[in-house]
Amino acid sequence: MSDGDMALVLARAQFAFTVSFHFIFPAFSIGLASYLAVLEGLWLKTGEDRFLQLFRYWLKIFAIAFAMGVVSGIVMSYQFGTNWSVYSDRAGPVIGPLMAYEVLTAFFLEAGFLGVMLFGLERVGKKLHFFATLMVAAGTCMSAFWILSVNSWMQTPTGYEMNAQGQFVPGPSWLAIIFNPSFPYRLVHTVIAAYLTTALVVGGVGAWHLLKGRDHPAVRTMFSMAMWMAALVAPLQIFVGDLHGLNTLEHQPQKVMAMEGHFDSYPAGAPLLIFGIPDDEKETVHAAVGIPKLSSLILHHSLDAPVRGLKTVPKDERPPVWIVFWSFRIMVGLGFLMLALGLLSLFMRVRKRLFESRLLHRFALVMGPSGFVAVIAGWVTTEVGRQPYVIYNLLRTEDAVSPIAAPGVTGSLIAFVIVYFAVFSAGTLYILKLMAKPPHPGESDPLGAPIRTAGITPSPAVEDR
Template sequence: MFEGWDAVVLARAQFAFTMSFHIIFPAFSIGLASYLAVLEALWLWTGREVYINLFNYWLKIFAVAFGMGVVSGIVMSYQFGTNWSAFSDKVGPVIGPLMAYEVLTAFFLEAGFLGVMLFGLKRVGPKLHFLATLMVAIGTLISAFWILSANSWMQTPAGHTINADGQFIAADWLKVIFNPSFPYRLVHMVLAAYLTTALVVGAVGAWHLLRDRHLAGPRVMFSMAMWMATLVAPLQILAGDQHGLNTLEHQPVKIMAMEGHFQSHKDGAPLILFGLPNQSASRVDYAVEVPKLGSVILKHSPDAPMAGLDTVPRENWPPVAIAFWSFRIMVGMGLLMLALGMFSLLMRLQGKLYDSRLLHLFAVAMAPAGFIAVLAGWITTEVGRQPFTVYGLLRTTESASPLAAPAVASSLIAFIIVYFAVFAAGVIYLLRLMAAPPHPGEEGPSHEAPIRTAGITPATQGAPS
């Protein structure tokens, strides 16, 4: 199955495989945790039953997705000691504390309040329960902060020294944490998580509206999701543009690969829309391009010169075709999200938000778009950094463990079998939960008796939606 692959390629494939499974769950749970906090806040503020019904509905889905994210993340961490022991030895003094900070802040915060969030609504009361929900939502954002700080340092290393043993040592922790690409990557990833969740929530709402457009719960969730798509999709495109400019400054080779610029352009670079990158021949075959537009986007001037891969030693080139196409997939998904948001805004202004069958079908079709964009974005980021693990300083071949290819191949095969079996079952269960609409009196994970607390009376629970 993996004949001809060496141990380094197999180790990279294994990490890419497990990472691809893992990233989709945090991307969903980060956004969903914040959505749950908003729903509970609206319930406490208005007393409308529809909000607590939606909260309980999505809380069950969050519990499963959160658990799958934790399990897949733990498995990934072991690979640093098995397949990437040289990397762990060299960058451990920098990456290790950042990961520890994530555990000490985000993981403890999430673990401490998750049980209250899942099972404590009728035990601790609505206000204290809302605090727990808010803490879990904040915990997911703190987790993203530390993980992205560590990964961004690998992309744009700063604030370190290298000792006599070749280990990276932190000289200035503020520069390590807030390295040049970190703010852009954090904003881009958090917005991606919110859009991913909004598209899933919107798709579930649209699915049920296609069957019965008078259902209160789907109407509310669909409206909220479309507001998120309308407002955040343009912000994400702007954030992506700024992230691209930052990447051009600090990782220009990655931009060259993403844009397919094998040759330098002295009088303005074109924007290659599509084509087949031919790395061996240093060209893009069958290119469809717009003259000068590449320089306009990246340097805001049609005649600005752009360096190409011909200025970089070939051994430092990333796999161009992968970065080229994954970037276009990500951008394509972003443009579709923008189109969905604008279409929903038009229908809202015309009073047809809950009646437009075309809009609902579009929203259902866009359900996986956020996950696709996140995966494509991470592929662009990680493949574009090659052949380095720490950009420009530590090569991937110098980071791998001294393992034989068959040993890595056997563990990769085991991961593939187990992951598809376990996570496929989890995803099927999530889809079954989403297939049923939220209903009045929706129960959360605890399945306890109706709430009787001050301020949330049976009358306000039954208020019309």
């Protein structure tokens, strides 16, 4: 492997490492910000202390997750200049303004109201504080809007022109760039994934306390709300994911071929491969276990529909099949487990055993981190499936990297690994420490100040039992 090839591999590994860390925190904070808005709205409407307890409880966790998301995201912007300068030069006229819109709208909105949300309940009044919470929640969703527009344009580029210097420049309409063909599907799929990820974390925390015998009203409330979310949103996510897959088939057929593991073409119905070991060199899937013709039914809504295989695509145009094949199955498998959790919770709710079923509680606890695994698996499927292009069919990844030597990338990658694991492991452990304690009356704010809101009288903390 040449020095240039090694530098490319290391640059890709560095960006994959940092973005994987980063993606975890926004996926959590997007859903958690909206959950906090719902909790505060319910408290204002009902005046019930359990909603305020939960709001204060999850607000501290949100503050840490949000901070880690911001810090981990800053590093990626520097990599555009250090490791991917050619990409920045070629795509900057299109990508730069979209990233700037994210900062000018979403980030400023979040930053402007975050302090009020975290520390202002005792200072600005209930209604203004609720408005601040809504603005932070809206800001997180707006941030997802712009970032996913950028990513979707790289997947399905439209609305651009090429100038004399070989740069991608905006065409007559920015709307064609922003609302590119895959953007609506990717936005809905990702935001729902964030909500589902948060619901599973909340449900896992509630299940932990129920298993420990901490059967408090606030614990019951968080667990019940999380299970409602899983039951309602998991089937919706599967439906949206199917629509997103059909859109991908239209615009990025090689990615879907890799997801399905189809090297050969099937003129009259393709099987759905459940398991197998893809072999890129031999262009086959070893030990394949599949269901005949089901892939044709899913992709084309007909059992006998023909399906193209990767052998119809030049080898240098194919993504690495084994990564895409398995990351896709991890994402889909976890999605169906989430659906099973939601259905089990409905069954136990009907039987009035939602807070007594240890089977459900153990299942919810195990599924607590599954949303994070699913979003990372989905990201891997999306990004690796786009290879060998960084801008699909227009700019190859190998042509987008900076002219930098491998030792330079190696040094920064090692530094990132050490710092990230030290800093973010400490933050994650602290979040888990907070989650290990149940919410209680008189829950403090992120600075540790006790509750003093008018109309709410703190009561002694309920002991664990």
